Amino acid sequence: MLAPAELVAELAPPPRFTGVRFETYVPNPDEPTQAAAVTAGREFAARVAVPRRRKGMFGRRPQEPAPGLYLDGGFGVGKTHLLASIWHAVTGPKAYGTFVEITHLVGALGFAESVRRLSEHKLLAIDEFELDDPGDTTLVSRLLRELTDAGVHVATTSNTLPDKLGEGRFAADEFIREIQSLAARFTVVRVDGPDYRHRGLPDAPDPWTDAEIDGHAAALPGSTVDDFDALCGHLAKLHPSRYGKLVAGVPAVHIKGLHAVPDQDVGLRVVAFADRLYDRAVPVAVSGEPLSALFTDEMLRGGYRKKYLRSISRLTALARDATE
Template sequence: MTSDALGTSLTSLTQLNPEITGEQIVASLVPPAQFDAAHFDNYRPDTDYPSQQEAVEFLRGFASAAAAPAKGGRFLRLGRKKKTAEDSQKNGVYLDGGFGVGKTHLLAALWHAAAGRKYFGTFIEYTALVGALGYAKTVELLKGSALICIDEFELDDPGDTMMMTRLIGDLVAGGTRFAATSNTPPNALGEGRFAASDFLREIHAMANNFVTLRIDGLDYRRRATSDQAVVADASTIETAVEKVRAAGGVATRDDFAEFVDHLASVHPSRYIKMVAGVDLIAFDDVVVLHDQMEALRLVAFIDRAYDAELPIVASGVPLSEIFDEPMLNGGFRKKYLRSVSRMIALTSAPKA
């Protein structure tokens, strides 16, 4: 059952356990609605960080370059280095930088600018497609496409990363070009600013086909918001939910702990269908998470809610503080910081 089918009868996300087919995944491989109008001309580079404008200029060339596979070449880290026409002829470009610097906007702008058959999806959507159709059928389906954009390339699952590297190799051989992003935190606790070395290591077999674009900058989501997710009381939640429903919209309201439990029964590739048709999400009694799997499932859900630009109202612990210290200091730190940024933006959004 989907939220579209339930319509205004949907009152809780725990009512949903949607299915998704390979054909539906393929149909969803386009930029999220918030990037429908994303173009190079409406990207607003921060003048304090010249690499943002440099990225725009390079990607314009990449979009217009011939789709034929590049021969030879090397894995370049661009930023302060001069970009060449030869670089734009490579088969892949990796947008490397902290979250909130506009990488997804630029990726979507590239997709819109490119001609021919093209696909845009998150790393998890492509791996889900392989799971639904099988590897051979996925290659057959995507073969011959002009451009494949991979947002949020995951480097922490060796099996999935190897599978995606193999997929890239098989499709590049047929002339397909690739563009990818991933996320790193902005100078947090002195850790490495960029993930290019990680990306290079994990896709070593394909590294010579990729140019790496370094994009500096601050998280734009934090420029106009506070550093904490907004907390609502029960009365505020009730008012927000009723306002949406009175206008004929769909507002869900869930106990946070019950919702987190429910996510375990739904594959992350199906979270996109959980948010379809929903206008407002409300959570009661948010608590700090201590289980890694619960936290990672929530991160995946928040990514889909963010793509759908769904406002969230929540009581209890601020959503920006739900990941405990061991998580924030562990191997998935980058994911959690990105999710915190997105939850701050969603709870700060104007309420429907």
């Protein structure tokens, strides 16, 4: 088991985003919000370099911009690229993790110890701020209040405006108040545009045959071959924060017998797994049904619609990579 210092030290952008910078983000000329988001990201990173002023004699801190930056927009517009660029532009100490990784950190270290260690940082970057559990979000919102009060700047991305998190999923009054309180600590920057992963590109490749899967895997030592149901069963036994290590260093992932997931629990685990594959740029080849059939029409109309569509977009890009 990793020591607390090692757990915190591991919070850095995944391999796909280790080389990104503001200079490598190419705004869509038809979407002015993208260029504006680059400017906002640069300005936020510059503010992080300046220590926040403490409270004065009478308990009031001078008026300053919100200590948080919230990049809101659809999938495939480069929000994670911008978030990682902010992280790279800031000198340490700093931390970067997905929402799942941050909740796992708090679970592993305890709330007080997590606050103590992260309070020593200038910046905490959180990717994919989304809701699977109102308890997790209440926990993280409390964490962010403690950290921003301690002078830590927080940057995050999401597909949902902060005061709309949980809409269509949870309706508890206390939970809604919690999210609205958190939203006041962020400046929201909208990033609009089409999914860049598929701009001008063909549709996803057709599913492979099982024989093609076996042949491709045999030609790539170290690659994996799994039955879809068996893979889903294995993911259920692991905390999603461990999915990244599951595929670290794997040259390609091959999945046989793909079909629609049976329920939301399995669906959200598949989403988390797909995100970690994308972070590490691991090509994916599948047999069975096409990737577009991974989530049912009912699921794509529900509260997690954006997550499912993002997952299909990312897996489609990885499926193209497997054919190259």
